[in-house]
Amino acid sequence: MFSAAKRDQVIQTLNDYSFDVLVVGGGITGAGIALDAVSRGLSVALVEMQDFAAGTSSRSTKLVHGGLRYLKQMQIDVVKETGREREIVYENGVHITTPQWMLLPFYKGGTFGSLTTSVGLKMYDRLANVKKSERRMMLNTKETLAKEPLLKQQDLKGGGYYVEYLTDDARLTIEVLKKAVELGAICLNYAKVEEFVYEDNHIMGAVVHDQISQKTWTLQANTVVNATGPWVDDIRKKDKINNHKKLRLTKGVHIVIDQAQFPLQQPIYFDAPDERMIFAIPRDGKTYVGTTDTFYDDDPIKPVATDKDIEYLLGTIHFMFPDIPISKQDIESCWAGVRPLIYEEGKNPSEISRKDEIWESSTGLLTIAGGKLTGYRKMAENIVDKIVKRKQFKKAGSCTTAELSLSGAKGINSQNFDAYVHYKAQEGIKYGLTFDEAYQLVRRYGTNIDDLYRIIHTLNVQEGSLPLPLDLYAQLIYAMQYEMAYTPADFFVRRSSMLYFNVNNVKKYKESVIRLMSNYLHYAPSEEQRYRKELEEFIYDAAHFANEKSMHSKIKE
Numbered sequence: 001m002f003s004a005a006k007r008d009q010v011i012q013t014l015n016d017y018s019f020d021v022l023v024v025g026g027g028i029t030g031a032g033i034a035l036d037a038v039s040r041g042l043s044v045a046l047v048e049m050q051d052f053a054a055g056t057s058s059r060s061t062k063l064v065h066g067g068l069r070y071l072k073q074m075q076i077d078v079v080k081e082t083g084r085e086r087e088i089v090y091e092n093g094v095h096i097t098t099p100q101w102m103l104l105p106f107y108k109g110g111t112f113g114s115l116t117t118s119v120g121l122k123m124y125d126r127l128a129n130v131k132k133s134e135r136r137m138m139l140n141t142k143e144t145l146a147k148e149p150l151l152k153q154q155d156l157k158g159g160g161y162y163v164e165y166l167t168d169d170a171r172l173t174i175e176v177l178k179k180a181v182e183l184g185a186i187c188l189n190y191a192k193v194e195e196f197v198y199e200d201n202h203i204m205g206a207v208v209h210d211q212i213s214q215k216t217w218t219l220q221a222n223t224v225v226n227a228t229g230p231w232v233d234d235i236r237k238k239d240k241i242n243n244h245k246k247l248r249l250t251k252g253v254h255i256v257i258d259q260a261q262f263p264l265q266q267p268i269y270f271d272a273p274d275e276r277m278i279f280a281i282p283r284d285g286k287t288y289v290g291t292t293d294t295f296y297d298d299d300p301i302k303p304v305a306t307d308k309d310i311e312y313l314l315g316t317i318h319f320m321f322p323d324i325p326i327s328k329q330d331i332e333s334c335w336a337g338v339r340p341l342i343y344e345e346g347k348n349p350s351e352i353s354r355k356d357e358i359w360e361s362s363t364g365l366l367t368i369a370g371g372k373l374t375g376y377r378k379m380a381e382n383i384v385d386k387i388v389k390r391k392q393f394k395k396a397g398s399c400t401t402a403e404l405s406l407s408g409a410k411g412i413n414s415q416n417f418d419a420y421v422h423y424k425a426q427e428g429i430k431y432g433l434t435f436d437e438a439y440q441l442v443r444r445y446g447t448n449i450d451d452l453y454r455i456i457h458t459l460n461v462q463e464g465s466l467p468l469p470l471d472l473y474a475q476l477i478y479a480m481q482y483e484m485a486y487t488p489a490d491f492f493v494r495r496s497s498m499l500y501f502n503v504n505n506v507k508k509y510k511e512s513v514i515r516l517m518s519n520y521l522h523y524a525p526s527e528e529q530r531y532r533k534e535l536e537e538f539i540y541d542a543a544h545f546a547n548e549k550s551m552h553s554k555i556k557e
Contacts, residue, residue, distance in 0.1 A: 002181045004486040004521055010188050011210055015217040019045040019186075021387060022206060022221035024193050024235060026050075027057035028169070028373055030227035031176040032380035032401075034185045039404060040384065040397040044185040045219060047208055049192035049231075051490045052177055055300065056229045057373070058170035058494050059337025061254065061279055061291055064089045064097050064374045065164045078355055082374040083128020086165050089172075089377065093406040094417045095446030096172050099134065102164045102267045103147050105320075108155035111271045114138070117160040124162070134163035148266040150321045164267070166281070169373055170494040171444070174483055176376075178407035189484055196224065196239055196365070203239065203363045212486065212527075223387050226367040230300035230340045239365045245357070247369060248343040249300060253309040254290030256333045256500055262287040262317070262324055272316040280317070284501045286332070289313050293349040296338055303336040304541050310334070333503045333542045342370045358383055377401050408446030424449050431456045437471040445478075452478050467512040472505075476513060480520055487531045488514050489538050503543045510535060 001010055021037045023030045026048025038044040048054075064086050090097040104121070106112040112120070121136035130136075137160075144159035145151060177187055190211040197205045197218055205220040226235045233247050264287040268280045280289045292309050310328060317326050341349075342357055356371030356379050366386065371379050381399045388396040405411075412420050421442045428438025431453050442449045452474045459466070459473075466473050479485035479495040491513060492506050493499045499506050514535070518528045 002178060002187065002482060002484050004480045004484045007188070007210075007212065007484075007486070010186060011191075011213065011215055011217070013186050014045055014047075014188060014191075014208070014219050017043070018205075018220040018222075019043045020222050020393065021045070022047070022219055022224045023227055024206070024224065025227035025229060025231075026052040026173075026177065026187065026189060027055050027227070027229050028053065028173045028176065028376045029057075029229065029368055029371060029379055030225075031173050031180065032376040033225055033227055033368070033383055034187065035176050035180040035183070035404070036377075036380040036384040036399060036401050037387065038180050038183045038185040039400050040388065042384075042387075042393065042396055044180065045221060046177075046180070046185060046187040047191040047193060047206075047219070048187075048189045049211070050301070051189045051487070051494055052187075052484070053170040053173035053494050055231075056337050056339060057173045058497075059252070059303075059335050060169045060373050061252070062167055062169050062281075062283075062288075063164055063279070064167045064172075078372075079124065080127040081378060082372055083124065083130070085374050085378055086128065087131070088402050089167075089374065090165050091413060092377075092401075092404060093172065093175055093409045093446075094412055094414055095408050095443060096175055096406075097165050097167045099163050100166045100267055102162055102269050103139075103144065104160040104162070104269045105144055105148075105151055106157055106159065107152075107271075108157055110155075111275050112160075114158055117158075121160045121162050130163070136160055136162040148264070148268060150264060150324060151268070152320055152322050164269075166267075166283070167373075168444075168497055170497065172373075172406075174495065175406040175408055178483065179404070182407060187484075189490075190486065193235065193238070196363075198363065201363060203361075203365050222392055223390065224365055225383060225387075226365060230338045232340060232367055232369050236359075236361070236365070236367060240361045240363055242361045243359055245359060245369070246343050247340050249296040250339045250341060250349040251294050251296035251303050251309075251336055252291035252339060253305045253313065253336045254288050254334060255305070255310060255313050255331045256286050256288045257326060257330050258332055259285050259287055261330045262321075262326055264321075268320070270316075270320050273319050278313075278316045278320075280320070286501050288500075289317060293339075295349055300338040302541070303338050305334045305336045309336070333500050335500055335542060340369065356382075358386060360386075408448040410447055412447060420447075428453065432470055441471055441475070448478075448482070451482060455481075467516065468509055472509065473516075476516060477520075480517065486517075486521060488517055488535045489531070491517070492535065493538060499538060499542050503539065506535075506539060510539075 020042040021044045023034050023046040034044050034046045106117050118138050125135045139159045139161055141156050141158055181187055192209050193206045194209050195207045196203050203224050208219050209216045228235050230249055264280055264282045270278055272278050292312055357369050359367040368383050424442045425435055425439035455474045455477045479491050483495055485491045485495050514532055
């Protein structure tokens, strides 16, 4: 039951039953906790005040990585744990996580040298238990430039070559949630916890307000987990804060440039002039660069990139790729996200540990704070271990998520995935898709491609009669029926990432998508207007650089 058309049924279920665990927060951390708990036999409810993954979990660097930068800071435990989790996340969801060789160039007088890079990457391989085929290689200057000719050549001494894992962070979150729902969890977006309810001074649920239907109900649960990321402290204030811990938010910004302007052929991890580590990554015909790391004190719901953020990232590009004349007008889109880090006195943003912690209040509220995308599964295991030690959950099983395939990954793995993609892409041709269209869909949806093919099969339409391209139409219907996408922003931002990596298509198809969703989900006229305005705001925040480029062209003409 994960269809946007069945929200009322989901709400009724949440209202009618009492649950073992209520998870507050539908980012990757909350999704992981819901999956771990339900896979052990616990009854689970999850509510999220925005869309799933709308906070930090759709605004990261989109890497499941071991955190090489933390080795530089001697955060050995973080490197060891997250490095080993990379492989688990990959094998459990091969359609949303892809191994990719990363190049770390080093320069005369830079932070990294030949010896430190070699030793550091070797230690990284050992700590992260990297498999033999993916262990680091050291390259000389000529070999480094052969991998990426755009690199600054002056004082280049060589490079380290090692594997990281690219992902779609929002889709990873959605696939985890879909698996949790498949196993029996009840999950709802746009459902905000207003207050907690207690029995004998012990937290026993929450008053929840659905921000679409405007219904309010009491959701009863034996254990409540606060997994709200940047809103952790806000939720704790609704209960009791029994320690002196708190969050310190930092903001990270990424910019996206068409590869026609920035033809990067190799992911690069490099030292900025201020010694921050920056990624430049090619993806889907674009190159994205990030991230910044600055303290953030404003509303975490809608962080935006400032001119200062943009100028900083452009400066890092000019520093490392001096022959690429990128300017602000070349930026097609950008995104900004907020990291919920645990406050550490006197440390700058990049120095604060990404390690997670579990806090428990005197009322029994469990809070998980800090952490990284890569470590979501282990974080969930730790907190559910704590839950099952409570006397009412003694019959719960042990953690099985290390071997549990996510939605879309059942029966496929790193050994057979490429063959599966090719086979299913060929099958897609009989449904009216081109091989390339089907190929991209299979890589995105894995074994769930059969559901998309069924959607296409039931259409029985003539070529050109759909308001959207066939592949996009199928994805939209699937997002509403199987992934609880309720608003156009849900689809364009979190289900497809189109806003960031193909903003021109968002502008081209937005009205057709709005009308289709309105008809399918029966929006009231005021709803349709509200969601249209919301999408326009997303487009502006992500792509006003593209608007400036358009205006710049008109002025020149």
